[in-house]
Amino acid sequence: MLHRYDEALVAHETARDLFEQVGDTHGQASAWNNSGETLRLLHRYDEALVAHETARDLFEQVGDARNRAIAWGGAGNVLEGLHRYGEALVAHETARGLFEQIGDAHGQAVTWINSGTALRGLRRYDEAVAAGRRSAETLGRLGDFTRAGEALSELATSLDAANAAPAVVREAWLRSASAYDTAGATNKRDQSRAKVAPITTNAIDG
Template sequence: ALAWLDSERAGLVSAVQWAREERYADTAVRLSQCLGEYLDWRRSFDDLITVCGTAREAAHRAGNQIDGAIAWNSLGNALREAGRGEEAIDAHTHARDLYQTAGDRHREASAWNNLGNTLRQTGRAEEAIDAHTHARDLYQTAGDRHREAIAWNSLGGALREADRAEEAIDAHTHARDLFQAVGDRHGEALAWNNLGVALRSTGLVEEAVEAYEKALEGCREFDDWYRAGRTLLNLALAHQRAARPAEARAHYLQSADAYTRANAPTEAAAAQSRADALT
């Protein structure tokens, strides 16, 4: 499926632009929603910003609050990844407010969680904790254990940023267990990586290494090379902290390779630079 999407991406992105014609608008908006996760996975953020912007405009013309909120929410994710944090906060806030107006509490939770991720990235950890807690509670009320796991994982990151490491460990452990329970191997890998970061921050380096190794298995299983690169970088940092420079250098080099495969040249160069410093 990924290979097909890779080969057809340019045409699919172009097809979303047909949303500007009324007769194609509904189908093109649905197509933009289907492409969101794929474009995020491939880190094609310019394309994602393009399709989300087109979908948002079409939904607004049609007076469709839910489709508009979905587009705003996805646009916020793309803007965050593109380093445009304040615009992303505005986008997620628009999405949250539209969902609230429409009475869609379930999707509102998604906007809260994404808003929390962006607040955390812009250094507003306490506000992020509040946002992720809102999301978690809404998912619990809805009985959505899968998305509850996502919210727990995000909450753990915010708690860690707020120097509440023990609470972060608990949150990531909750997330890992929930991902395991619902059979989401990729989500479980992300939780293992974040748990490793929290463990390392409390000095539990060997436990962190074990967590990163679990995370790496899952990332490689799904060809998620960007997150594999991040996990390998974390492994390198852990080995370096444990005074194992040879192992650290090897993992930095593997991280650079994974980032290169993920089309993330800036991250690849940073990992290569760390490896060179240990030569």
């Protein structure tokens, strides 16, 4: 990834305009959604939210439930960036409901990761932990070890916020590293492993 987000945004906006010229509503929706994600990475959250909501409405017009769910999830992620955790949780739950309607177990599992983040922002730590466990279990079963590693990272963070025993938090980080290692995501693996040493040191010091 080149992290050239300003250029990426121009590309998505150009694509969106071209899709509009040829009357391709679905293409416009996809470009709006991509713009939303890029704007979020640029921390332009208000614009990102508008982009995802526009994409969501356009996907609804063309009857694309899966991508409408993805747009809802994108909006939820932006709302977390705005610290509007209650609204973010509603967005993720709406996305999950749409994924459930079309029988997309993977999509549902990803929304549990995001719901966990929102629940943690609301200080509903036990529910955040439950969401992390549910998503990690499902994603591991489905063989998506990159996302399972992400879910386990979220779980570890929620466990820490819930004041779980250091050994329990440590195990979650190690499981995250293992999942990332299985996926070949070495940078993510190393990031999870780096979380373990401070826990071990603090446990010894305590």
